Amino acid sequence: MSDVADRVKKIVVEHLGVEADKVVDNANFIDDLGADSLDTVELVMAFEEEFNVEIPDDAAETIVTVGDAIKFLEKNAA
Protein backbone atom coordinates (compact mmCIF):
# COMPACT_ATOMS: atom_id res chain seq x y z
CA MET A 1 0.00 0.00 0.00
CA SER A 2 1.29 3.42 -0.93
CA ASP A 3 1.99 6.15 1.55
CA VAL A 4 -0.84 8.22 0.06
CA ALA A 5 -3.27 5.35 0.53
CA ASP A 6 -2.24 4.99 4.17
CA ARG A 7 -2.79 8.65 4.88
CA VAL A 8 -6.13 8.73 3.05
CA LYS A 9 -7.41 5.69 4.93
CA LYS A 10 -6.30 7.10 8.26
CA ILE A 11 -8.28 10.30 7.62
CA VAL A 12 -11.35 8.33 6.60
CA VAL A 13 -11.17 6.11 9.70
CA GLU A 14 -10.75 9.09 11.99
CA HIS A 15 -13.35 11.23 10.35
CA LEU A 16 -16.13 8.72 9.84
CA GLY A 17 -15.36 6.61 12.89
CA VAL A 18 -15.42 3.37 10.90
CA GLU A 19 -13.36 0.18 11.26
CA ALA A 20 -10.11 0.29 9.31
CA ASP A 21 -10.85 -3.01 7.55
CA LYS A 22 -13.98 -1.49 5.99
CA VAL A 23 -11.96 1.28 4.39
CA VAL A 24 -11.05 -0.54 1.18
CA ASP A 25 -10.41 0.98 -2.22
CA ASN A 26 -13.86 0.34 -3.62
CA ALA A 27 -15.72 1.46 -0.47
CA ASN A 28 -18.18 4.22 -1.31
CA PHE A 29 -18.12 6.98 1.31
CA ILE A 30 -21.89 7.36 1.43
CA ASP A 31 -23.20 3.87 0.60
CA ASP A 32 -20.60 1.75 2.38
CA LEU A 33 -19.12 3.96 5.07
CA GLY A 34 -22.22 5.80 6.26
CA ALA A 35 -21.06 9.28 5.36
CA ASP A 36 -23.62 12.00 4.73
CA SER A 37 -23.12 14.69 2.10
CA LEU A 38 -21.64 17.07 4.66
CA ASP A 39 -19.11 14.40 5.67
CA THR A 40 -17.94 14.15 2.07
CA VAL A 41 -17.32 17.90 2.00
CA GLU A 42 -15.39 17.63 5.25
CA LEU A 43 -13.35 14.70 3.96
CA VAL A 44 -12.33 16.74 0.94
CA MET A 45 -11.34 19.59 3.28
CA ALA A 46 -9.32 17.14 5.38
CA PHE A 47 -7.57 15.76 2.29
CA GLU A 48 -6.76 19.29 1.18
CA GLU A 49 -5.17 20.01 4.52
CA GLU A 50 -3.25 16.75 4.83
CA PHE A 51 -1.86 16.86 1.30
CA ASN A 52 -1.66 20.63 0.95
CA VAL A 53 -3.57 20.66 -2.34
CA GLU A 54 -6.64 22.42 -3.55
CA ILE A 55 -9.39 20.08 -4.73
CA PRO A 56 -11.73 22.03 -7.01
CA ASP A 57 -15.46 21.39 -6.70
CA ASP A 58 -15.76 19.54 -10.02
CA ALA A 59 -12.96 17.19 -9.00
CA ALA A 60 -14.42 16.74 -5.53
CA GLU A 61 -17.66 15.55 -7.10
CA THR A 62 -15.83 12.68 -8.78
CA ILE A 63 -14.35 11.44 -5.49
CA VAL A 64 -16.97 9.00 -4.26
CA THR A 65 -14.88 6.03 -3.14
CA VAL A 66 -11.73 5.63 -1.08
CA GLY A 67 -9.91 4.57 -4.25
CA ASP A 68 -11.07 7.71 -6.09
CA ALA A 69 -9.50 9.83 -3.36
CA ILE A 70 -6.24 7.89 -3.41
CA LYS A 71 -6.02 8.07 -7.20
CA PHE A 72 -6.70 11.81 -7.25
CA LEU A 73 -4.18 12.55 -4.54
CA GLU A 74 -1.47 10.33 -5.97
CA LYS A 75 -1.80 12.27 -9.20
CA ASN A 76 -2.19 15.77 -7.79
CA ALA A 77 -0.49 15.94 -4.40
CA ALA A 78 3.02 17.25 -4.26
Add this chain to the structure above:
Amino acid sequence: MFDLTGRKALVTGATGGIGGAIARALHAQGAIVTLSGTRRSALDELAAALGERVHVVEANLSDKDSVEALVPAAESAMEGLDILINNAGVTRDNLFMRMKDEEWDTVLAVNLTAAFRLSRAAVKGMMRRRYGRIVNIGSVVGATGNPGQANYAASKAGLVGMTKALGAEVASRNITVNCVAPGFIASPMTDALNEKQREGILGTIPMARLGEGEEIAASVVYLSSSEAAYVTGQTLHINGGMAMF
Protein backbone atom coordinates in the same frame (compact mmCIF):
# COMPACT_ATOMS: atom_id res chain seq x y z
CA MET B 1 -24.77 33.44 31.39
CA PHE B 2 -23.92 34.45 27.83
CA ASP B 3 -20.18 34.66 28.51
CA LEU B 4 -18.31 35.05 25.23
CA THR B 5 -14.79 35.16 26.61
CA GLY B 6 -12.32 34.06 23.94
CA ARG B 7 -14.97 33.76 21.23
CA LYS B 8 -14.04 35.42 17.95
CA ALA B 9 -16.69 37.51 16.27
CA LEU B 10 -16.95 39.36 12.96
CA VAL B 11 -19.57 42.09 12.67
CA THR B 12 -20.33 43.62 9.28
CA GLY B 13 -21.75 47.11 9.10
CA ALA B 14 -20.18 47.75 12.49
CA THR B 15 -20.38 51.52 12.23
CA GLY B 16 -24.14 51.59 11.80
CA GLY B 17 -26.54 52.18 14.65
CA ILE B 18 -27.41 48.52 15.15
CA GLY B 19 -24.03 47.13 14.10
CA GLY B 20 -22.16 49.36 16.52
CA ALA B 21 -24.43 48.31 19.37
CA ILE B 22 -23.91 44.64 18.46
CA ALA B 23 -20.12 45.02 18.35
CA ARG B 24 -20.11 46.76 21.73
CA ALA B 25 -22.37 44.14 23.31
CA LEU B 26 -20.35 41.16 22.03
CA HIS B 27 -17.17 42.86 23.17
CA ALA B 28 -18.66 43.58 26.60
CA GLN B 29 -19.36 39.84 27.00
CA GLY B 30 -15.69 39.13 26.44
CA ALA B 31 -15.54 38.38 22.72
CA ILE B 32 -12.66 39.30 20.45
CA VAL B 33 -14.31 41.41 17.75
CA THR B 34 -13.45 42.30 14.18
CA LEU B 35 -15.27 45.41 13.02
CA SER B 36 -16.02 45.65 9.34
CA GLY B 37 -17.53 48.44 7.33
CA THR B 38 -16.83 50.96 4.59
CA ARG B 39 -15.92 54.00 6.66
CA ARG B 40 -12.41 53.61 8.00
CA SER B 41 -12.49 56.60 10.34
CA ALA B 42 -15.72 55.50 12.00
CA LEU B 43 -14.38 51.96 12.38
CA ASP B 44 -11.17 53.24 13.96
CA GLU B 45 -13.17 55.46 16.30
CA LEU B 46 -15.28 52.54 17.52
CA ALA B 47 -12.18 50.36 17.84
CA ALA B 48 -10.50 53.02 19.95
CA ALA B 49 -13.57 53.28 22.18
CA LEU B 50 -13.60 49.52 22.72
CA GLY B 51 -9.89 49.28 23.47
CA GLU B 52 -8.37 45.80 23.48
CA ARG B 53 -9.53 42.64 21.69
CA VAL B 54 -10.56 44.61 18.60
CA HIS B 55 -9.55 44.39 14.96
CA VAL B 56 -10.65 46.46 11.99
CA VAL B 57 -11.07 45.18 8.43
CA GLU B 58 -12.48 47.57 5.85
CA ALA B 59 -14.76 45.95 3.30
CA ASN B 60 -17.15 47.04 0.60
CA LEU B 61 -19.83 44.38 0.52
CA SER B 62 -21.10 45.36 -2.92
CA ASP B 63 -17.73 44.24 -4.28
CA LYS B 64 -17.21 40.48 -4.70
CA ASP B 65 -13.44 40.52 -4.17
CA SER B 66 -13.79 42.65 -1.08
CA VAL B 67 -16.40 40.26 0.33
CA GLU B 68 -14.25 37.23 -0.35
CA ALA B 69 -11.24 38.78 1.34
CA LEU B 70 -13.13 39.64 4.51
CA VAL B 71 -13.50 36.29 6.31
CA PRO B 72 -9.88 35.22 5.66
CA ALA B 73 -8.69 38.61 6.92
CA ALA B 74 -10.81 38.34 10.07
CA GLU B 75 -9.71 34.74 10.63
CA SER B 76 -6.06 35.62 10.37
CA ALA B 77 -6.44 38.68 12.61
CA MET B 78 -8.26 36.75 15.34
CA GLU B 79 -6.82 33.29 14.63
CA GLY B 80 -10.26 31.85 14.04
CA LEU B 81 -13.89 32.84 13.73
CA ASP B 82 -16.69 31.56 15.95
CA ILE B 83 -19.40 34.15 15.47
CA LEU B 84 -20.44 35.84 12.22
CA ILE B 85 -22.94 38.68 12.37
CA ASN B 86 -24.26 39.56 8.92
CA ASN B 87 -25.55 42.98 9.83
CA ALA B 88 -24.56 45.26 6.96
CA GLY B 89 -27.49 46.52 4.97
CA VAL B 90 -28.39 49.27 2.57
CA THR B 91 -31.63 50.72 1.24
CA ARG B 92 -32.40 52.09 -2.21
CA ASP B 93 -36.10 52.82 -1.83
CA ASN B 94 -38.29 53.46 -4.82
CA LEU B 95 -41.77 52.67 -6.01
CA PHE B 96 -41.79 49.23 -7.56
CA MET B 97 -42.65 50.46 -11.04
CA ARG B 98 -39.85 53.01 -10.93
CA MET B 99 -37.25 50.80 -9.35
CA LYS B 100 -34.06 50.64 -11.38
CA ASP B 101 -32.20 47.39 -11.93
CA GLU B 102 -29.26 49.02 -10.25
CA GLU B 103 -31.28 49.77 -7.10
CA TRP B 104 -32.47 46.20 -6.97
CA ASP B 105 -29.01 44.74 -7.63
CA THR B 106 -27.19 46.86 -5.08
CA VAL B 107 -29.58 46.02 -2.26
CA LEU B 108 -29.59 42.30 -3.05
CA ALA B 109 -25.80 42.25 -3.40
CA VAL B 110 -25.07 43.86 -0.05
CA ASN B 111 -27.94 42.51 2.05
CA LEU B 112 -28.23 38.97 0.72
CA THR B 113 -25.42 37.89 -1.61
CA ALA B 114 -22.68 39.19 0.69
CA ALA B 115 -24.27 37.35 3.62
CA PHE B 116 -24.25 34.17 1.50
CA ARG B 117 -20.59 34.53 0.55
CA LEU B 118 -19.45 35.46 4.05
CA SER B 119 -21.38 32.58 5.59
CA ARG B 120 -20.00 30.15 3.02
CA ALA B 121 -16.47 31.22 3.85
CA ALA B 122 -17.03 31.23 7.61
CA VAL B 123 -18.80 27.90 7.84
CA LYS B 124 -15.76 26.06 6.52
CA GLY B 125 -13.67 26.81 9.58
CA MET B 126 -16.67 26.43 11.87
CA MET B 127 -17.24 22.89 10.56
CA ARG B 128 -13.64 22.04 11.23
CA ARG B 129 -13.84 23.43 14.75
CA ARG B 130 -17.29 21.94 15.36
CA TYR B 131 -18.62 25.20 16.69
CA GLY B 132 -20.17 28.28 15.16
CA ARG B 133 -22.81 30.94 15.44
CA ILE B 134 -24.17 32.88 12.50
CA VAL B 135 -26.71 35.62 13.12
CA ASN B 136 -28.28 37.36 10.15
CA ILE B 137 -29.89 40.71 10.76
CA GLY B 138 -33.16 40.77 8.85
CA SER B 139 -36.03 43.19 9.17
CA VAL B 140 -39.70 43.24 10.02
CA VAL B 141 -40.15 44.43 6.45
CA GLY B 142 -38.93 41.04 5.21
CA ALA B 143 -42.03 39.50 6.78
CA THR B 144 -44.62 42.24 6.28
CA GLY B 145 -43.47 44.03 3.12
CA ASN B 146 -43.39 47.80 2.84
CA PRO B 147 -44.32 50.09 -0.04
CA GLY B 148 -41.23 51.46 -1.75
CA GLN B 149 -38.98 48.71 -0.42
CA ALA B 150 -39.49 45.74 -2.73
CA ASN B 151 -35.74 45.27 -3.02
CA TYR B 152 -35.07 45.62 0.70
CA ALA B 153 -38.01 43.41 1.69
CA ALA B 154 -36.93 40.74 -0.81
CA SER B 155 -33.36 40.77 0.49
CA LYS B 156 -34.46 40.49 4.11
CA ALA B 157 -36.99 37.74 3.39
CA GLY B 158 -34.22 36.00 1.47
CA LEU B 159 -32.07 36.01 4.58
CA VAL B 160 -34.80 34.19 6.48
CA GLY B 161 -34.90 31.37 3.92
CA MET B 162 -31.13 31.17 3.77
CA THR B 163 -30.99 31.05 7.57
CA LYS B 164 -33.28 28.03 7.63
CA ALA B 165 -31.55 26.14 4.83
CA LEU B 166 -28.05 26.67 6.15
CA GLY B 167 -29.20 26.03 9.72
CA ALA B 168 -30.52 22.63 8.70
CA GLU B 169 -27.33 21.77 6.80
CA VAL B 170 -24.84 22.48 9.55
CA ALA B 171 -26.84 21.74 12.70
CA SER B 172 -25.06 18.41 13.23
CA ARG B 173 -21.75 20.28 13.51
CA ASN B 174 -22.83 22.46 16.44
CA ILE B 175 -23.25 25.44 14.21
CA THR B 176 -26.41 27.47 14.63
CA VAL B 177 -27.80 29.96 12.14
CA ASN B 178 -30.47 32.40 13.21
CA CYS B 179 -32.02 35.64 12.17
CA VAL B 180 -32.94 38.71 14.20
CA ALA B 181 -35.58 40.91 12.59
CA PRO B 182 -35.65 44.42 14.02
CA GLY B 183 -38.60 46.73 13.61
CA PHE B 184 -37.93 50.45 13.58
CA ILE B 185 -34.74 51.11 15.53
CA ALA B 186 -33.28 54.53 16.21
CA SER B 187 -30.34 54.78 13.79
CA PRO B 188 -29.04 57.00 11.00
CA MET B 189 -31.47 55.10 8.75
CA THR B 190 -34.50 56.17 10.83
CA ASP B 191 -33.06 59.63 11.58
CA ALA B 192 -33.48 60.31 7.89
CA LEU B 193 -37.27 60.04 8.20
CA ASN B 194 -39.24 63.28 8.26
CA GLU B 195 -41.58 64.17 11.13
CA LYS B 196 -44.68 62.99 9.33
CA GLN B 197 -43.14 59.64 8.44
CA ARG B 198 -41.96 59.28 12.02
CA GLU B 199 -45.44 59.94 13.42
CA GLY B 200 -46.95 57.50 10.97
CA ILE B 201 -44.52 54.81 12.06
CA LEU B 202 -45.01 55.38 15.77
CA GLY B 203 -48.75 54.98 15.22
CA THR B 204 -48.16 51.41 14.08
CA ILE B 205 -46.01 50.43 17.07
CA PRO B 206 -47.92 49.37 20.19
CA MET B 207 -44.99 50.47 22.34
CA ALA B 208 -45.19 53.89 20.65
CA ARG B 209 -41.43 54.34 20.47
CA LEU B 210 -38.52 53.36 18.29
CA GLY B 211 -36.34 50.52 19.50
CA GLU B 212 -32.75 50.98 20.61
CA GLY B 213 -29.73 49.30 19.05
CA GLU B 214 -28.94 47.77 22.43
CA GLU B 215 -32.28 45.98 22.39
CA ILE B 216 -31.25 44.23 19.17
CA ALA B 217 -27.71 43.62 20.39
CA ALA B 218 -28.95 41.77 23.48
CA SER B 219 -30.68 39.18 21.33
CA VAL B 220 -27.57 38.79 19.19
CA VAL B 221 -25.51 38.16 22.32
CA TYR B 222 -27.96 35.45 23.33
CA LEU B 223 -27.98 33.76 19.92
CA SER B 224 -24.16 33.92 19.85
CA SER B 225 -23.80 32.26 23.22
CA SER B 226 -23.33 28.61 24.19
CA GLU B 227 -26.65 28.84 26.02
CA ALA B 228 -28.45 29.16 22.66
CA ALA B 229 -26.95 25.91 21.34
CA TYR B 230 -30.38 24.35 20.68
CA VAL B 231 -31.79 27.34 18.79
CA THR B 232 -31.32 27.25 15.03
CA GLY B 233 -33.13 28.37 11.89
CA GLN B 234 -35.22 30.81 13.89
CA THR B 235 -36.16 34.41 13.33
CA LEU B 236 -36.54 36.53 16.43
CA HIS B 237 -38.72 39.58 15.83
CA ILE B 238 -37.88 42.60 17.97
CA ASN B 239 -40.25 45.37 17.03
CA GLY B 240 -42.20 46.76 19.97
CA GLY B 241 -45.20 44.71 18.93
CA MET B 242 -45.69 46.25 15.48
CA ALA B 243 -45.94 42.81 13.91
CA MET B 244 -46.57 39.60 15.76
CA PHE B 245 -46.00 36.16 14.28
